[in-house]
Amino acid sequence: RFTRATRISAIEISEIMQLTEKAAGLKVAGRDVVALTTGEPDFPTPDHVVEAAHQAALAGKTKYPATLGTAELRAAIAAANGVTAAEVIVTTGAKQVLANAMLASLDPGHEVIMPAPFWTSYADIVLMAGGTPVILPCGADLGFKLSPEALEAAITPQTRWLMLNSPSNPSGAIYSAAEIKGLAEVLARHPQVWVLSDEIYEHLSYVPFVPFTMAAPALKDRTLVVNGVSKSYAMTGWRIGWGVGPAELIKAMGAVQGQITSGACSIAQAAALAALTGDQALLDERRAVMLARRDRMVAGLNAMPGVTCPVPDGAFYVFPDLSEAIEKGGFASDAELCAWLLDEAGVAIVPGRAFGLPGHARISFAYAETDLIKGLRRMHAALETRL
Ligand code: PLP
Numbered sequence: 001r002f003t004r005a006t007r008i009s010a011i012e013i014s015e016i017m018q019l020t021e022k023a024a025g026l027k028v029a030g031r032d033v034v035a036l037t038t039g040e041p042d043f044p045t046p047d048h049v050v051e052a053a054h055q056a057a058l059a060g061k062t063k064y065p066a067t068l069g070t071a072e073l074r075a076a077i078a079a080a081n082g083v084t085a086a087e088v089i090v091t092t093g094a095k096q097v098l099a100n101a102m103l104a105s106l107d108p109g110h111e112v113i114m115p116a117p118f119w120t121s122y123a124d125i126v127l128m129a130g131g132t133p134v135i136l137p138c139g140a141d142l143g144f145k146l147s148p149e150a151l152e153a154a155i156t157p158q159t160r161w162l163m164l165n166s167p168s169n170p171s172g173a174i175y176s177a178a179e180i181k182g183l184a185e186v187l188a189r190h191p192q193v194w195v196l197s198d199e200i201y202e203h204l205s206y207v208p209f210v211p212f213t214m215a216a217p218a219l220k221d222r223t224l225v226v227n228g229v230s231k232s233y234a235m236t237g238w239r240i241g242w243g244v245g246p247a248e249l250i251k252a253m254g255a256v257q258g259q260i261t262s263g264a265c266s267i268a269q270a271a272a273l274a275a276l277t278g279d280q281a282l283l284d285e286r287r288a289v290m291l292a293r294r295d296r297m298v299a300g301l302n303a304m305p306g307v308t309c310p311v312p313d314g315a316f317y318v319f320p321d322l323s324e325a326i327e328k329g330g331f332a333s334d335a336e337l338c339a340w341l342l343d344e345a346g347v348a349i350v351p352g353r354a355f356g357l358p359g360h361a362r363i364s365f366a367y368a369e370t371d372l373i374k375g376l377r378r379m380h381a382a383l384e385t386r387l
Contacts, residue, residue, distance in 0.1 A: 007128055014120045015354035016362075019338075023348035034375040035348040039169060039317065041234040041366045045271075046282055049233065052274030053267050065266040067258045068250070069242070073273045077242050080276065081225070086247040089254055090272075092264045094200050094228035094241030095121060100253035100260075101196060101224055101243065102129035105160055113154050114163040115146035116356030117170050117319060119198070122163050123356065131160070135356050140310050140321055144171035148182040155186070159193050164212065167201040170355045170362035171319045172312020174207055177215040184216035194222040194249075200241070201315040203232040203283045206291050209314065221246050231316075232283060233275040240264055240272040290316050293365040293372060300376035301363075305387040316366040319352070323359040329386045334358050345382035347375045 012018075016037055023035035068074065069090025078085045091097050098121065106112070106129045114122050115138040123133040136154055138144050151162065162183070166175040175183075187193055197212035213220050228241030243253060257263065294311070297318045301309035306325030309318050322334055331337040334351035338361055341347050352360030365372055 007130060011124050011128060014124070016120055016350050019342075019348050019350055023342065026342075026346075031346060033342070033346045033348060034371050034378065036363045036365070036367055036371070036375050037348050037350050039231070039315075039364055039366060040236045041231065041286070041316070042368050043234040043286055045234050045238070046275065046278070048278050049235065049271045049275045052278075053238075053271040056267050056270030061266045061270055063266065065263040065269060067263045068254045069264065070266065070269045070273070073242075073269045073276075076273055076276050077244065081244045083244055084247075087250055088242060088244055089250045089257065090240065090242045090264050090269060091228075091257065092241075092261050093239040094198070094226050094230060095125075096257070096261070096264075097224070097226045097228075097241050097243035097253075098122070098125045098196070098198075099129070100256045101245075101249070102126055102131060102161075103256045104249065104252035105194070106131035109158055110160040111156060111158045112161045112163060113151065113159060113193075114356070115144075115150075117144060117168070117352060117360070117362075118163065118356050119165060119169045120354050122165075132158075134159070137357060139357065140308075144168060144173040144310075144319070145175060145179060146183065148186045151183055152186045155190050155193060157192065159190065161194050161196050162187065163196045163198070165198040165200075166212070167205055167209065167312075167314025169201065169315050170317045170350075170352075170360075171310075172315045172317060174205060174209060174313040175212075175215075177210045180210060180212055180215035184219055187216075187219055191222070194224065195219055196224050196226060198226040200226060200228055200231055202227065204287055204290060204316060205314040206287070206294065207313045224249060229272045229275050233272075234286075235268075235271070235275065238265070238268040238271055240268050290365065293369065294318070296369075297363065297365045297372060297376070300372075300380070304380045304383050306383060316364060318363050318365065319355075319357075319360050320363070321359060322352075322361055325383055325387060326359065329383070334361055337361070340386075341379060341382060345378040347378050347382075349375075349379075 074085040224245035229235040309320035
């Protein structure tokens, strides 16, 4: 009989993926379901990027890549970040930056601070690496952001990392320069704590975006910046992300990566290089589309009974508070409300508990307008009958 390693005893396929698959299964069975569950742009990968991959394959770039990434792509990322190539690792999606970093740095008992709501995988990756997630709830009243006081109170001698994500999945919150400086002042007193700054939604900001190292340059020698092409360039399937940080950390992450994947796909790296060095006009065009969708979603949700939806500053999710709908509708939890919406209204959204902040739900607006309108209409009608 198979028994799981203790390390993964509490880990399952993410609730986002489970709900996405459930919705897909219902569709196959003939149900008319609108799934607003995944963080994946509905845009195609740009043609010039696909063409670069084609050419790379024809040119024979089909052998094992260098473990830390191709020289060309690392150089381009290094130049964009004002660092040397030794401070860059290319990975199989941005997710693997997190996995490499946690496996490279955590021993049992080590703690990783993460403000909630956080992207579902943060806690699971830390657990898988043998560490302990320390979850700090940061609700809408705090703008979904961590305060210096809460950070200070959570740090112990065992703290190894603070995981920050700006713009945030799922809340869309963006830390201002002043807010980053406030956190940096606390961290200056605790040299054992490193910062993982996940900036994968950088190009999907509707207010000015501030890179962590720009606002807190003094912490650069213990900051790992996470980024990638998945969200900005509609390249989720190509699986290319990268980490930028101190060379010793990058080297340790390379040791992990070398034993797990041998490096990211060579053809996808050529494609990512084309995305980074090619025409960037599409970033503005696509951001404008997302901004219009955001406004439609926020207005539509706030018109529903029992729903309060703050305006997200970035990324492509809304994270409404559903506590009133949960209470008035007689639901036991956000998960029960979401399950009912799927059964009753044929709309799939992800409960806040998957992001460490129950009472909410995450709704992705990286979908075609027709789906968004249909999803809003159905949700509104269902809540009206119940509340
Ligand atoms: N970081 C955040 C905050 C994300 O939302 C995601 C994807 O959902 C990732 C990292 C992972 O990106 P990738 O698909 O490149 O692994």
